[in-house]
Amino acid sequence: MSAPVVPSPRAGGEPPGGEPVLAIDDLTVTLGTRNGPARAVAGVDWSVAPGRTLALVGESGSGKSMTVLAATGLAPRSATVTGRVRLLGRELTTMSETDRRRWRGRHVGFVFQDPMTTLNPVLTVGRQVTEACEEHLGMSRRQARSRAVELLDLVGIPAPERRVDAHPHQFSGGMRQRVVIAMALACEPELLIADEPTTALDVTTQAQIVELVADLRRRLGTAVVWITHDLGVVAGIADTVAVMYGGRIVEQGPVDAVFAAPGHPYTRALLAARPRPGAAGEELAAIPGAPPSPLDLPAGCAFWPRCPVRGDARCAHELPPLVPIAPGHRVRTFYPTTADGGATADPTTADGGATADPTTADGGATAEDRHQLRPEDR
Amino acid sequence: MSTAAVAEIDDLTVWFPSPGGPPVRAVDGVSLTVRAGETLGLVGESGSGKSTTGLALLRLVDPTTGRIRVGGEDVTGWSRRRLRGLRRRVAMVFQDPQASLDPRRTVGASIAEPLVVHRLAGSADARRRRVAELLDLVGLRPETAGRHPHELSGGQRQRVGIARALAGEPDLIVLDEPIASLDLSVQAQILNLLRRLQRDLGLTYLFIAHDLAAVEHLSDRIAVMYLGRIVETGTPTQLWREPAHPYTAALLSAIPVADPRVERDRRRIILSGELPSPTDPPSGCRFRTRCPQARPDCAETDPPAVEVAPGHRAACLYAGEAVRAMRADPPAPVTGGPR
Numbered sequence: 001m002s003a004p005v006v007p008s009p010r011a012g013g014e015p016p017g018g019e020p021v022l023a024i025d026d027l028t029v030t031l032g033t034r035n036g037p038a039r040a041v042a043g044v045d046w047s048v049a050p051g052r053t054l055a056l057v058g059e060s061g062s063g064k065s066m067t068v069l070a071a072t073g074l075a076p077r078s079a080t081v082t083g084r085v086r087l088l089g090r091e092l093t094t095m096s097e098t099d100r101r102r103w104r105g106r107h108v109g110f111v112f113q114d115p116m117t118t119l120n121p122v123l124t125v126g127r128q129v130t131e132a133c134e135e136h137l138g139m140s141r142r143q144a145r146s147r148a149v150e151l152l153d154l155v156g157i158p159a160p161e162r163r164v165d166a167h168p169h170q171f172s173g174g175m176r177q178r179v180v181i182a183m184a185l186a187c188e189p190e191l192l193i194a195d196e197p198t199t200a201l202d203v204t205t206q207a208q209i210v211e212l213v214a215d216l217r218r219r220l221g222t223a224v225v226w227i228t229h230d231l232g233v234v235a236g237i238a239d240t241v242a243v244m245y246g247g248r249i250v251e252q253g254p255v256d257a258v259f260a261a262p263g264h265p266y267t268r269a270l271l272a273a274r275p276r277p278g279a280a281g282e283e284l285a286a287i288p289g290a291p292p293s294p295l296d297l298p299a300g301c302a303f304w305p306r307c308p309v310r311g312d313a314r315c316a317h318e319l320p321p322l323v324p325i326a327p328g329h330r331v332r333t334f335y336p337t338t339a340d341g342g343a344t345a346d347p348t349t350a351d352g353g354a355t356a357d358p359t360t361a362d363g364g365a366t367a368e369d370r371h372q373l374r375p376e377d378r
Numbered sequence: 379m380s381t382a383a384v385a386e387i388d389d390l391t392v393w394f395p396s397p398g399g400p401p402v403r404a405v406d407g408v409s410l411t412v413r414a415g416e417t418l419g420l421v422g423e424s425g426s427g428k429s430t431t432g433l434a435l436l437r438l439v440d441p442t443t444g445r446i447r448v449g450g451e452d453v454t455g456w457s458r459r460r461l462r463g464l465r466r467r468v469a470m471v472f473q474d475p476q477a478s479l480d481p482r483r484t485v486g487a488s489i490a491e492p493l494v495v496h497r498l499a500g501s502a503d504a505r506r507r508r509v510a511e512l513l514d515l516v517g518l519r520p521e522t523a524g525r526h527p528h529e530l531s532g533g534q535r536q537r538v539g540i541a542r543a544l545a546g547e548p549d550l551i552v553l554d555e556p557i558a559s560l561d562l563s564v565q566a567q568i569l570n571l572l573r574r575l576q577r578d579l580g581l582t583y584l585f586i587a588h589d590l591a592a593v594e595h596l597s598d599r600i601a602v603m604y605l606g607r608i609v610e611t612g613t614p615t616q617l618w619r620e621p622a623h624p625y626t627a628a629l630l631s632a633i634p635v636a637d638p639r640v641e642r643d644r645r646r647i648i649l650s651g652e653l654p655s656p657t658d659p660p661s662g663c664r665f666r667t668r669c670p671q672a673r674p675d676c677a678e679t680d681p682p683a684v685e686v687a688p689g690h691r692a693a694c695l696y697a698g699e700a701v702r703a704m705r706a707d708p709p710a711p712v713t714g715g716p717r
């Protein structure tokens with residue numbers, strides 16, 4: 001048995017950078033809903049280079065999935081999408097649907113949270129793994145089968161020659177996710193989009209999948225966009241982090257900078273609210289209220305109703321721009337905290353919003369919460 | 379802290395019949411004591427039997443063998459009628475507050491239900507007062523009583539679930555993943571609330587969760603489950619400093635930490651293989667198919683729980699030693715596939 005102790009996924013040198021594989025610019029997605037238009041994504045821009053991992057983090061409904069779906073032309077029909085998206089130098093938004101599907105199929109692999117949404121229960125995994133590529137790469141059945149065995153081996157499925165003829169239900173959850181990753185990699189895509197690929201898995205299985213993707217990225221030079229709400233996973237896999245809140249990027253930068261010196265009050269508050277090892281029993285610095293609904297976003301800063309810094313009326317009425325606070329590190333707030341400690345205001349001492357006066361808080365998206373929660377619990 | 383036992387589980391098994399095959403051994407020989415005023419954390423692989431253990435405490439699933447005592451009384455054979463009384467003394471908070479509340483009922487009616495069932499507040503008026511009091515306890519305004527679940531945020535719904543659990547003034551509350559479905563920025567609010575309630579009301583919790591940071595934060599003791607068994611128990615400090623069972627060591631090493639510098643220098647114990655089927659657990663030690671330290675006799679002997687330090691027990695034939703050996707192993711080469 002090989003030694004089970006392995007170094008962290010990123011050990012072994014920085015991966016190469018280069019021209020972006022995917023670059024999105026000013027992406028906005030508005031969804032038509034029963035209750036009116038919902039602005040799910042607004043003015044999002046980022047790019048990811050070969051061999052690099054961009055982590056998109058944020059809470060439920062913050063627009064993470066919609067960003068990558070809209071960017072790759074997979075948004076629901078009810079969506080209005082504006083902005084520009086370049087995949088390997090080609091503009092996707094102006095392509096015909098057929099061209100876009102082909103371009104995407106060749107160059108992008110997808111892994112979603114639930115492997116069964118991707119897998120067909122009645123086909124063998126071998127057939128499914130290479131199905132897309134037979135078309136794209138013009139493979140024969142025999143070639144496809146031996147390629148499937150190769151791919152199952154690549155993603156760490158034991159006895160792949162035998163397992164290639166098995167059906168999805170004969171695999172465990174973690175193994176199914178490996179099959180989906182094999183499928184996503186079949187056409188040797190330049191970009192892998194993983195939307196919460198480990199959320200449904202155990203931590204021990206999650207560690208296996210994180211390890212696997214990091215290793216594949218290193219060996220194949222694939223660019224990775226990894227969506228998660230787990231800050232621990234982000235810390236382990238990302239080169240760059242984009243934090244989303246209320247459909248917008250509120251902070252983006254190199255992973256070390258974002259964790260060590262978060263510049264946006266939301267990022268700071270989120271990191272400060274985590275239970276810390278060795279500090280059991282202490283009151284956590286909870287963030288008051290709840291995230292906004294895309295049906296009812298505040299006019300100014302989306303975090304305003306919950307923000308412990310909350311400078312002035314400007315926050316409530318004006319959208320703060322994304323401003324650089326260090327090379328490659330941007331935040332969307334009027335009151336950023338800078339790495340050298342030049343804090344405009346320090347929300348970590350603000351005791352999770354206990355200082356925010358609830359009686360003066362006017363509605364915003366969390367009016368409901370303000371109305372129903374007692375001050376000390378917000 | 380008092381050491382009186384609020385609930386004791388003694389050699390519990392819960393087997394579910396599965397059509398045309400051997401039964402699912404969801405819980406397979408679990409002994410646990412929950413002491414008054416403490417939080418006992420229950421963690422472990424998905425499917426290891428945590429929820430089933432919690433449900434058995436309320437007798438919401440029937441034990442196949444073994445005994446369950448609540449407040450010193452053996453409730454294993456209690457009739458349906460007497461069980462109603464049990465469910466006042468042991469309450470449960472579920473993962474998904476959306477699913478555990480009746481969408482057609484007002485929040486007030488949902489919270490009042492246990493009061494009616496257990497005849498705890500005589501008049502309608504007394505009931506209304508008690509509901510308002512409970513809402514206040516969980517940090518909701520009295521007007522919330524007139525609302526329906528869909529009008530509330532996820533965090534508010536979970537507060538309602540907690541108020542409902544508090545209604546009967548239970549001796550023990552089983553919290554089954556109470557923050558897992560909540561928004562990231564709302565989880566700390568609920569953890570704070572649970573802690574405050576425990577402090578103010580002297581509550582006892584069995585806290586089932588995947589989020590080990592949250593479990594460490596809230597628990598006085600932790601029990602680790604694997605495939606229907608408890609493999610290790612101890613205080614958070616004992617487990618984090620010196621896990622004695624290889625599964626605990628692997629589990630702890632797999633938890634991602636929200637600090638890139640820590641993550642970069644970390645060496646993980648990556649388990650190979652998958653959780654075996656609970657219909658056919660491995661002979662001897664159940665963890666042996668994935669244990670990096672498995673030896674021949676691990677397939678022969680079912681390891682009993684041994685005390686490795688006061689209050690710290692592990693069910694491993696090489697308790698302590700196996701983990702030290704795992705941690706001393708040289709790191710695997712950086713290149714190469716996942717195995």
Ligand SMILES: Nc1ncnc2c1ncn2[C@@H]1O[C@H](COP(=O)(O)OP(=O)(O)OP(=O)(O)O)[C@@H](O)[C@H]1O
Nearest residue numbers: 031033040059060061062063064065066067076294
């Ligand atoms: N098909 C759809 N029709 C209407 N609204 C939608 C649809 N899909 C998503 N939305 C809404 O768009 C917003 C952004 O959703 P999105 O799925 O991108 O969030 P997310 O950040 O991925 O959240 P999660 O962590 O829950 O997956 C949400 O408010 C969601 O309710």
Ligand SMILES: Nc1ncnc2c1ncn2[C@@H]1O[C@H](COP(=O)(O)OP(=O)(O)OP(=O)(O)O)[C@@H](O)[C@H]1O
Nearest residue numbers: 394402403404423424425426427428429430431656
């Ligand atoms: N009513 C049931 N009928 C048949 N099998 C069941 C039933 N309830 C649970 N099981 C099985 O019993 C085992 C233990 O399930 P349980 O829900 O207790 O696990 P758990 O530790 O709570 O897992 P998770 O972390 O995923 O919630 C699993 O294999 C599960 O599939």
Ligand code: SF4
Nearest residue numbers: 301304307315333334
């Ligand atoms: S813009 Fe104002 S309200 Fe928004 S995060 Fe910055 S300080 Fe807070």
Ligand code: SF4
Nearest residue numbers: 663666669676694695
């Ligand atoms: S008894 Fe053997 S197989 Fe089981 S955990 Fe201990 S060393 Fe590993």
Ligand SMILES: [Mg+2]
Nearest residue numbers: 064065066195
């Ligand atoms: Mg999503």
Ligand SMILES: [Mg+2]
Nearest residue numbers: 428429430554
């Ligand atoms: Mg469970």
